[in-house]
Amino acid sequence: MATTKTKKAIPTVPEPPLPAGELPLHIDRKRQIRLGFGIFFLLTGVFTTVSIISYYYSWNADQDKFFSSNSLSQFLFKDHTPVANWGGRMGAAIAHLLVYSGAGIASMAIGIGIAAIGTNLIYGKKAAVYMRYARWVSIVLLLLAPVLTYLFPDSPFPLGGALGNATISYFNGLLGVAGTGMALLSIVLFFVFVIFALDISPFIKKMKERAAIMAASLKPVQEFNKPEDPAAIDEEEEEEEKAAVAPFAITNTDEIQAMPATGNKLKANTGHVPLIIAGEPANKEWEMDMVEKKLDHIDNHMGLVDANIEEEAEMSEEERLFNEWKTDAGVAEPHQPVEEDEYPEVEAYEEEDYIEEEEEDEEAPQPEFTFEVKQQENERPTIKHGAHISIASNEPYAPELDLPDYRFPTLDLMETRVEEEISLNKGELERNKDQIVQTLNSFGIEIQQISATVGPTVTLYEVVPGKGVRISKIKNLEDDIALSLAALGIRIIAPIPGKGTIGIEVPNANKQIVSMQALLSSPKFVDNKMSLPIALGKKIDNENYIVDLATMPHLLMAGATGQGKSVGINAILVSLLYKKHPSQLKFVMVDPKKVELSIYRTIEKHFLAKLPNEEEPIITDIKKVIYTLKALCDEMDDRYGLLKDAGARNIKEYNEKFIARRLNPENGHKYLPFIVLVIDEFADLIMTAGKEVEMPIARLAQLARAVGIHIIIATQRPSVNVITGTIKANFPARIAFKVSAKVDSRTILDTGGAEQLVGRGDMLISHGSELLRLQCAFVDTPEVENVVNFIGGQRGYLKAHPLPEPEMDDEDGGAKTFDPKNRDKLFEECARTVVQMQSGSTSNLQRRFNLGYNRAGRIMDQLEAAGIVGPAVGSKPRDVYFTSENELEEFFGTLK
Numbered sequence: 001m002a003t004t005k006t007k008k009a010i011p012t013v014p015e016p017p018l019p020a021g022e023l024p025l026h027i028d029r030k031r032q033i034r035l036g037f038g039i040f041f042l043l044t045g046v047f048t049t050v051s052i053i054s055y056y057y058s059w060n061a062d063q064d065k066f067f068s069s070n071s072l073s074q075f076l077f078k079d080h081t082p083v084a085n086w087g088g089r090m091g092a093a094i095a096h097l098l099v100y101s102g103a104g105i106a107s108m109a110i111g112i113g114i115a116a117i118g119t120n121l122i123y124g125k126k127a128a129v130y131m132r133y134a135r136w137v138s139i140v141l142l143l144l145a146p147v148l149t150y151l152f153p154d155s156p157f158p159l160g161g162a163l164g165n166a167t168i169s170y171f172n173g174l175l176g177v178a179g180t181g182m183a184l185l186s187i188v189l190f191f192v193f194v195i196f197a198l199d200i201s202p203f204i205k206k207m208k209e210r211a212a213i214m215a216a217s218l219k220p221v222q223e224f225n226k227p228e229d230p231a232a233i234d235e236e237e238e239e240e241e242k243a244a245v246a247p248f249a250i251t252n253t254d255e256i257q258a259m260p261a262t263g264n265k266l267k268a269n270t271g272h273v274p275l276i277i278a279g280e281p282a283n284k285e286w287e288m289d290m291v292e293k294k295l296d297h298i299d300n301h302m303g304l305v306d307a308n309i310e311e312e313a314e315m316s317e318e319e320r321l322f323n324e325w326k327t328d329a330g331v332a333e334p335h336q337p338v339e340e341d342e343y344p345e346v347e348a349y350e351e352e353d354y355i356e357e358e359e360e361d362e363e364a365p366q367p368e369f370t371f372e373v374k375q376q377e378n379e380r381p382t383i384k385h386g387a388h389i390s391i392a393s394n395e396p397y398a399p400e401l402d403l404p405d406y407r408f409p410t411l412d413l414m415e416t417r418v419e420e421e422i423s424l425n426k427g428e429l430e431r432n433k434d435q436i437v438q439t440l441n442s443f444g445i446e447i448q449q450i451s452a453t454v455g456p457t458v459t460l461y462e463v464v465p466g467k468g469v470r471i472s473k474i475k476n477l478e479d480d481i482a483l484s485l486a487a488l489g490i491r492i493i494a495p496i497p498g499k500g501t502i503g504i505e506v507p508n509a510n511k512q513i514v515s516m517q518a519l520l521s522s523p524k525f526v527d528n529k530m531s532l533p534i535a536l537g538k539k540i541d542n543e544n545y546i547v548d549l550a551t552m553p554h555l556l557m558a559g560a561t562g563q564g565k566s567v568g569i570n571a572i573l574v575s576l577l578y579k580k581h582p583s584q585l586k587f588v589m590v591d592p593k594k595v596e597l598s599i600y601r602t603i604e605k606h607f608l609a610k611l612p613n614e615e616e617p618i619i620t621d622i623k624k625v626i627y628t629l630k631a632l633c634d635e636m637d638d639r640y641g642l643l644k645d646a647g648a649r650n651i652k653e654y655n656e657k658f659i660a661r662r663l664n665p666e667n668g669h670k671y672l673p674f675i676v677l678v679i680d681e682f683a684d685l686i687m688t689a690g691k692e693v694e695m696p697i698a699r700l701a702q703l704a705r706a707v708g709i710h711i712i713i714a715t716q717r718p719s720v721n722v723i724t725g726t727i728k729a730n731f732p733a734r735i736a737f738k739v740s741a742k743v744d745s746r747t748i749l750d751t752g753g754a755e756q757l758v759g760r761g762d763m764l765i766s767h768g769s770e771l772l773r774l775q776c777a778f779v780d781t782p783e784v785e786n787v788v789n790f791i792g793g794q795r796g797y798l799k800a801h802p803l804p805e806p807e808m809d810d811e812d813g814g815a816k817t818f819d820p821k822n823r824d825k826l827f828e829e830c831a832r833t834v835v836q837m838q839s840g841s842t843s844n845l846q847r848r849f850n851l852g853y854n855r856a857g858r859i860m861d862q863l864e865a866a867g868i869v870g871p872a873v874g875s876k877p878r879d880v881y882f883t884s885e886n887e888l889e890e891f892f893g894t895l896k
């Protein structure tokens with residue numbers, strides 16, 4: 001009541017007129033409350049933003065502390081362990097909740113939004129402004145969080161927070177990874193092109209207009225330097241008199257007054273200078289007024305005033321009152337619209353004039369105000385850097401131009417082995433047929449029909465059995481039939497896949513050598529478009545067997561000693577040397593026996609790749625093999641990085657883009673040659689280095705195909721401890737030369753048969769689902785020498801292709817040690833999760849078990865040391881070496 005009385009009393013006492021700059025009491029109080037809230041919001045926003053920025057650096061240290069507290073209040077008020085966040089415990093908690101449990105790094109928009117609201121409260125803007133902020137903050141949160149999670153799914157820092165994770169895992173389930181990517185891209189494009197474009201267009205317009213104003217405002221200043229037509233001056237003066245006097249006097253004319261040093265010079269050639277030097281205030285003011293008026297004029301002319309209407313709409317009532325009050329008090333006057341034709345020279349201004357003027361004044365000491373002119377020159381649009389970043393030529397890139405004079409090896413380097421007509425003795429054929437029919441009949445197997453296909457090493461007899469004969473019966477009689485045919489190397493194929501017949505392969509009395517020269521000159525080899533064509537030999541029906549190593553994509557060759565492995569490797573290498581240019585293919589050769597591959601050292605500068613600073617082009621030392629394998633893994637990772645940048649799925653697509661000059665070498669892009677790793681005696685390696693060799697080979701075999709790295713391994717010991725499950729699983733293409741026992745054949749091919757081969761290049765190849773018998777092409781050592789000498793005698797690269805320098809875990813390159821007693825409580829659970837998901841991702845463990853980064857990282861290290869996951873590979877998830885939970889449980893059993 002008392003207040004009311006006081007209020008009522010106020011009108012009776014006439015208020016004294018408000019002093020300039022002060023507002024009526026009710027406006028003032030409202031403003032104070034707003035100011036209070038504004039400051040509060042501003043500080044809160046700044047604090048939140050700073051805490052989030054700090055979280056980026058301190059989250060590793062603080063996350064464990066946050067998780068180890070039972071509740072938020074305990075973390076805030078009861079725990080006393082110091083935190084690393086710049087905002088203290090409160091900052092750490094806010095940042096954790098907003099970033100980790102919220103929208104990741106995008107949450108910064110919340111802090112900035114709160115601060116912006118605070119600022120606007122201080123200035124008393126209307127509610128519409130806050131709505132606009134809220135809209136933008138929501139867009140940023142909803143868009144940025146999923147995009148960041150999608151782009152960096154395995155980033156240890158929660159870039160997209162829980163919001164990003166939840167959105168992406170939902171959409172990945174709904175649309176798949178590619179579908180989610182496309183959906184995100186369309187949403188982002190929608191915002192960029194539709195909403196954002198609409199919003200920025202006025203801004204761009206404004207910027208353009210401002211630039212025009214700046215240009216125009218400098219015009220009169222330059223005109224000081226230019227002699228003027230007296231008539232024009234008169235006219236201008238007249239017009240100026242007509243124009244309204246500038247409502248606000250610009251007093252900062254000191255600069256113009258303080259120009260005596262230049263005055264004399266100017267006096268000689270300018271019309272306006274006497275006015276300036278004389279220092280008559282009216283004239284000085286006139287000059288500056290002209291500038292101001294022109295600014296106003298252009299504002300009106302260009303519609304800036306209209307643009308300001310929008311801003312005014314956002315003004316608070318208080319601001320309007322304040323402006324009205326200012327107007328009344330004569331502090332400022334509204335802009336006077338000026339007729340367009342009053343300042344025709346604004347439009348008439350031409351750049352050439354300006355350049356000429358500058359040239360004329362070159363020798364004269366430059367008066368201060370010409371400085372502005374120079375600034376203007378800087379602001380003139382320049383050619384953007386990068387606008388011309390383009391590769392000089394539009395011609396497709398030709399990798400062969402690295403060595404333009406390189407000549408491919410010629411066929412005369414290979415020995416000419418005339419392939420005799422396959423002439424199997426008719427008598428031999430008849431004899432074999434009769435014996436087969438007899439033998440089968442003696443076991444009660446009726447035959448409807450029999451035919452023979454004569455191959456270089458064996459003849460295939462195809463038998464169509466009588467009705468009701470079970471195929472398994474014939475298969476069971478394999479040994480008996482072989483015995484009665486009295487020939488070595490009989491192989492029964494019952495039935496021949498895709499045919500209703502039974503095949504019986506009988507070795508020929510006279511075997512034929514398959515000529516490598518004939519294979520290399522065959523149209524099938526010459527005209528093929530395979531990435532890595534290899535001419536392996538001939539099938540049983542004499543068809544040339546040429547296959548693409550890139551599709552295999554790796555090859556395992558095994559067989560007893562002296563059965564043709566080395567010849568087989570040479571056949572493969574020679575085929576590649578005949579077909580590929582040195583820029584397209586590199587070999588990494590490992591030869592623990594030191595003699596088999598040393599012949600290829602001659603082509604070191606053309607076709608070999610090795611570790612930098614390594615002298616030997618062919619690797620023979622086991623330790624260097626481990627380094628080399630690591631380097632190849634690094635090369636693979638680097639290549640994946642390049643493919644990702646280029647948006648290519650495999651080396652073929654990548655190289656096509658590079659050849660079409662769609663990838664900029666300045667961004668690290670380069671033509672990627674295929675790399676073929678050849679290991680001649682794999683058993684020696686695995687016996688000496690075990691997992692250290694097996695794991696990187698398995699990793700390369702699993703992943704390197706897409707980036708053009710292929711592996712050929714050969715061994716003469718086809719036992720299970722050499723050709724392990726891991727190796728077999730990753731080498732789908734396998735070649736078996738003759739082996740001594742059926743069990744060895746099973747180890748190599750998962751089936752018998754290789755023990756019945758006749759040796760000397762007779763082989764079985766298992767590729768995809770088929771098993772084929774081939775006679776390997778024969779290449780003798782002198783022929784290989786001819787080829788490598790031919791290549792080595794030509795100009796090559798300066799050195800062998802360098803592989804990346806590998807980083808090893810410790811000096812010995814050994815793996816981390818695992819102490820079963822000293823492992824995390826969650827070790828087993830995490831191991832199960834990792835095996836279930838087949839992905840060694842630390843951030844996954846963090847999310848699953850609510851772990852801090854450090855602890856999750858420690859557990860991942862323990863998993864690596866235990867051999868459950870592979871080493872860290874950049875930000876990608878680690879490889880998981882256990883394929884099933886059973887396997888894992890067995891492993892846990894060994895730890896107890």
Ligand SMILES: Nc1ncnc2c1ncn2[C@@H]1O[C@H](COP(=O)(O)OP(=O)(O)OP(=O)(O)O)[C@@H](O)[C@H]1O
Pocket residue numbers: 513514559560561562563564565566567568716760761762775776777778779
């Ligand atoms: N495709 C083939 N055609 C004809 N003869 C062959 C063929 N392959 C190998 N031979 C013969 O077998 C011999 C041994 O071959 P090779 O040296 O390739 O055996 P290997 O399996 O590499 O033996 P090791 O394991 O002892 O090195 C050759 O010297 C050659 O006479």
